[in-house]
Amino acid sequence: xxxxxxxxxxxxxxxxxxxxxxxxxxxxxxxxxxxxxxxxxxxxxxxxxxxxxxxxxxxxxxxxxxxxxxxxxxxxxxxxxxxxxxxxxxxxxxxxxxxxxxxxxxxxxxxxxxxxxxxxxxxxxxxxxxxxxxxxxxxxxxxxxxxxxxxxxxxxxxxxxxxxxxxxxxxxxxxxxxxxxxxxxxxxxxxxxxxxxxxxxxxxxxxxxxxxxxxxxxxxxxxxxxxxxxxxxxxxxxxxxxxxxxxxxxxxxxxxxxxxxxxxxxxxxxxxxxxxxxxxxxxxxxxxxxxxxxxxxxxxxxxxxxxxxxxxxxxxxxxxxxxxxxxxxxxxxxxxxxxxxxxxxxxxx
Numbered sequence: 623x624x625x626x627x628x629x630x631x632x633x634x635x636x637x638x639x640x641x642x643x644x645x646x647x648x649x650x651x652x653x654x655x656x657x658x659x660x661x662x663x664x665x666x667x668x669x670x671x672x673x674x675x676x677x678x679x680x681x682x683x684x685x686x687x688x689x690x691x692x693x694x695x696x697x698x699x700x701x702x703x704x705x706x707x708x709x710x711x712x713x714x715x716x717x718x719x720x721x722x723x724x725x726x727x728x729x730x731x732x733x734x735x736x737x738x739x740x741x742x743x744x745x746x747x748x749x750x751x752x753x754x755x756x757x758x759x760x761x762x763x764x765x766x767x768x769x770x771x772x773x774x775x776x777x778x779x780x781x782x783x784x785x786x787x788x789x790x791x792x793x794x795x796x797x798x799x800x801x802x803x804x805x806x807x808x809x810x811x812x813x814x815x816x817x818x819x820x821x822x823x824x825x826x827x828x829x830x831x832x833x834x835x836x837x838x839x840x841x842x843x844x845x846x847x848x849x850x851x852x853x854x855x856x857x858x859x860x861x862x863x864x865x866x867x868x869x870x871x872x873x874x875x876x877x878x879x880x881x882x883x884x885x886x887x888x889x890x891x892x893x894x895x896x897x898x899x900x901x902x903x904x905x906x907x908x909x910x911x912x913x914x915x916x917x918x919x920x921x922x923x924x925x926x927x928x929x930x931x932x933x934x935x936x937x938x939x940x941x942x943x944x945x946x947x948x949x950x951x952x953x954x955x956x957x958x959x960x961x962x963x964x965x966x967x968x969x970x971x
């Protein structure tokens with residue numbers, strides 16, 4: 623995390639609105655384009671993540687589209703619940719090509735929309751979630767809220783599916799576990815990453831350098847190699863080595879704070895799903911590894927969030943000291959702050 627960027631941070635929500643809205647257009651057109659793009663993004667992510675199907679019910683290792691739209695609902699409010707409903711219906715018909723009755727399809731989409739719309743509303747308005755996730759409390763609210771929402775949605779979807787005569791209790795229970803884990807891990811990996819990208823204080827292209835690209839490629843190589851060892855080289859006991867993936871996540875978080883941790887978790891998740899699919903793992907194996915990935919995501923997010931909150935606390939002390947010396951505009955204070963920021967980056971903390 624950069625100290626100067628934190629000092630210059632202002633109202634982050636309008637920044638997200640300006641950045642995602644694009645050029646100057648009438649507000650209704652900008653809102654419509656943004657919502658249409660969000661629907662397209664949801665359906666695309668559902669297509670990329672759809673792996674298994676059981677009697678018309680999707681069994682997916684993760685639900686990145688849900689994580690994306692939940693972030694939009696936290697940023698922009700309840701109107702994006704409509705996006706989630708439309709995306710869920712389109713994905714069910716166009717991606718899954720479900721044979722379920724239309725009443726069940728619309729019911730599933732309605733349950734998903736109401737459940738996660740409620741989660742976003744409570745987190746945003748009642749629990750005062752900081753969308754920048756600058757405190758450990760905010761990460762905890764997001765993860766716990768996502769878990770409770772996933773449980774609520776899974777229970778009501780199971781009850782709805784029991785109405786369909788083609789499905790019995792055993793069929794519903796087969797799908798319930800992966801549905802629950804897939805939703806939670808989609809929120810744990812994609813929602814923080816989307817929020818951090820949307821609220822970033824500087825355009826991403828301004829930060830890209832050759833060294834950063836090399837670090838990113840090295841991270842990808844380390845993660846993919848570690849996953850290959852776990853899934854292929856280690857054989858049936860590979861899951862016991864899953865703890866090795868904590869190392870690249872922690873290193874990325876130490877280097878770049880919560881942003882680095884979110885990127886590392888996303889790379890790990892994408893690599894895990896890709897290799898599981900490549901080597902023909904079945905749905906039960908997907909669920910087992912995704913459960914491990916969920917633990918990694920929660921632990922990694924908590925670790926990076928704690929580190930970020932420590933930086934914010936130190937920053938507040940620095941700000942108070944600068945104000946006593948005449949405010950942050952004083953030349954000597956600014957020089958000391960920049961010097962400290964340089965040492966902070968050089969040590970990767």
